[in-house]
Amino acid sequence: MSLTPLKSLDDLRKLQEETYQGIKLRLSGTPLEESIPLYHILVCSGTGCTSSRSQQVRARLEEEMRKRRLGERVKVFKTGCFGFCKLGPILLVHPDRTFYIHVQPEDVDEILDEHIGQGRVVERLLYHSPRTGQLQRTMDEIDFFRKQLRIALRNCGVINPEDITEYIALDGYRALGEILTRRTPPQEIIAEVKKSGLRGRGGAGFPTGLKWEYAAGFPGKDKYVLCNADEGDPGAFMDRSILEGDPHSVLEAMIIAGYCIGARQGYVYVRAEYPIAVQRLEIAIDQARQLGLLGENILGSGFSFHLDIRLGAGAFVCGEETALIQSVMGMRGEPRPRPPFPAEVGLWEKPTLNNNVETFANIPVILRRGGGWYAGIGTPDSKGTKVFALAGQIVNTGLIEVPMGITLREIIYDIGGGIPEGRAFKAVQTGGPSGGSIPAAHLDTRIDFKSLAEIGSMMGSGGLIVMDETDCMVDIARFYLEFTQDESCGKCVPCRVGTKRLLEILERITAGKGEMEDLQLLEDLCHDIKDASLCGLGQTAPNPVLSTLEYFRHEYIAHIQEKRCPAGVCHGLLRVVISDEKCIACGICARICPVNAISGERKKPPYHIHQDICIKCGACITKCPVGAIYKR
Structure with a gap:
């Protein structure tokens, strides 16, 4: 791109006016004059959509447009991320603002034939709301975008970032x-x-x-x-x-x-x-x-x-x-x-x-x-909006920008679409490795700096990870400690050694070797690390442990006293068992077990799994024809 240097504010304003004519179609929904192309097709070119072949879609669009001589009627542009990363590749067609999802190169002919050629929306590529069951054509209609307020993200998905x-x-x-x-x-x-x-x-x-x-x-x-x-x-x-x-x-x-x-x-x-x-x-x-x-x-x-x-x-x-x-x-x-x-x-x-x-x-x-x-946006303590990366056990994963003061419940259920497969919500981690796990009892907490700090978490940079009943909170704490311990620069002893000791205790508990005294030791060590570490990494590293101890102590106790992981996640505490009532003694499980941990006699139920031999690979669970084998 060849550009002429701007010498003054007047030059800048003139360039603005000239260029605005070309993109008014995306903003107003109507062409300014006949010389403006009738359609603008915006192709998401963020990392998520690019990894799922959006640039191949763009290349195919441009190739087909040349063949069909559509250059006067249609223009194709790269854009940044629309935010709805789970649905990529995404195309947005202006002026009617049609939002197409999961578009593949082989869909290009149909879009050009139907939408561009006949003015008919390709319904199979529209978003299907899991909440209402209806097709939703524009971003304004889609639940994911309704409660968002895009300020920092105002131009993402609107302009070509390379122009x-x-x-x-x-x-x-x-x-x-x-x-x-x-x-x-x-x-x-x-x-x-x-x-x-x-x-x-x-x-x-x-x-x-x-x-x-x-x-x-x-x-x-x-x-x-x-x-x-x-x-x-x-x-x-x-x-x-x-x-x-x-x-x-x-x-x-x-x-x-x-x-x-x-x-x-x-x-x-x-x-x-x-x-x-x-x-x-x-x-x-x-x-x-x-x-x-x-x-x-x-x-x-x-x-x-x-x-x-x-x-x-x-x-x-x-x-x-x-x-x-x-x-x-x-x-x-x-x-x-x-x-x-x-x-x-x-x-x-x-x-x-x-x-x-x-x-x-x-x-x-x-x-x-x-x-x-x-x-005028947000709360007295926290003004404006906040961008969050919404991920984890949530129907609508992606990037969102919401006004400060919105509740966690609104984000998770109204924007995020709730928990997949009807499972129960358990917790949401805000603030990443430096934040805390917030339970269902605090779902109506408002998102702002003060409110999150009061319940043992923090805003952080904007990670928001949702967890459901299949997640083990002790293992979640272990995961974050493993991350921060690995990322510690090692300069100060409280962080270098303290996070290592925390991780060792959590690993003992998840392996079924913990003692009740470990819980007090965890808490004392967490407070010591917070007070004595040199920088924010060490000072906040204990937060995932402290918050899970506060809100999910019963899961720690189950791991220690009952030698059981309630979520069935911690490998060292899992047992693969056969139901006496469901087993039909077909012998399939015994034949496919790679370590010969299953014994029994055909036609004489039940079969039995020897726990000291079982490696918990799950092969028997997958192959059982009557669902008689499960982990607990």
């Missing part, structure tokens, strides 16, 4: 242009961010405007702006999706932040495991440079700002800002004591402002619409 002009068409870089042209005092901008009530979305929830104010207040010729895109929580993909679907919202915010604190250089620290996000960041930075929105003398204002990418190697601890700073500088990613905070001593011992991707993505729209507008 800067489409971002500009939707007011992109307007806030930056007006700030630089009017030479708005940095303190006025910071005051507006403070007025919005925006808090950091990376986990700690520190007031964003206050952080900007601190960084601006420290003197120094060299300062830095840092974007934390090192998203390490299991099951989390919020930041990745924003970078894949709307990278310029982050770039614009970082440039504005640089102007506010007096920085000329910024870095985006992103996981190397996010190749699509990295590629789109590189494209976005290159296009912004070509247009003169990055580099020297931006829009003729005299302000200069440069931006580069640094790749992380997947260390969870580098999500902690001081460890991240060490890694950006090419050193081992280890945290250091605070104070001094990075706003005073950060990159190369210079003042550094660090926010995460989602936090930055909110900034341009806050500055365009006003801090008061944003503060």
